[in-house]
Amino acid sequence: MAALRKTTLVDDDACRIQCVHLDRLREARRAAIPERDLDRLGLIYKAFGDPTRLKILSGLRGGEMCVCDLAAWLGLSQSAVSHQLRRLKDLALVRSRRDGKIVYYALDDDHVADLIRIGLDHVRE
Numbered sequence: 001m002a003a004l005r006k007t008t009l010v011d012d013d014a015c016r017i018q019c020v021h022l023d024r025l026r027e028a029r030r031a032a033i034p035e036r037d038l039d040r041l042g043l044i045y046k047a048f049g050d051p052t053r054l055k056i057l058s059g060l061r062g063g064e065m066c067v068c069d070l071a072a073w074l075g076l077s078q079s080a081v082s083h084q085l086r087r088l089k090d091l092a093l094v095r096s097r098r099d100g101k102i103v104y105y106a107l108d109d110d111h112v113a114d115l116i117r118i119g120l121d122h123v124r125e
Contacts (some may be wrong), residue, residue, distance in 0.1 A: 047091050048115070052076070053084050060094060061113050064104040 033041075047053050052074065059065060059073055067085065071078045085105055088094040095108045107113055 044091055044093065044115075047087060047093060048119070050084075052080075053088055054116075056081070056084055056088065057093065057107065057112060057116060060105060060107045061116065064097075064106045066102050066104050068102075070105070 048057075055074055056070055059070060065073070067078050067081050070076075070085075071081045074081065085094060085096075089096065089105075092108050093112050094105050096103050096105050098104075
């Protein structure tokens with residue numbers, strides 16, 4: 001029977017000694033993002049974490065689309081698309097405009113397209 005050997009796991013991601021770099025700590029505190037902004041940013045990234053919402057945002061990069069267009073493109077019901085658009089609108093990621101009986105959706109501003117582009121650049125590196 002083979003002898004059992006006790007092994008110690010070393011966490012390579014953790015410091016092996018306890019030390020605090022006060023200058024870096026002060027800088028981090030000075031540059032800290034307010035909690036309110038972090039909460040909102042977390043909600044935006046959470047919205048980007050849903051594949052359906054991400055597809056909607058991706059589709060809107062090319063310009064306005066109505067719910068019918070988006071539903072046909074995604075292969076989803078208009079109700080499902082409307083639900084997702086409501087979430088995106090609440091987070092100011094999309095905006096809408098009515099033209100008679102049709103409501104068109106577009107990205108709220110260029111920052112939303114930039115977030116998608118930067119994310120794609122990162123995953124494609």
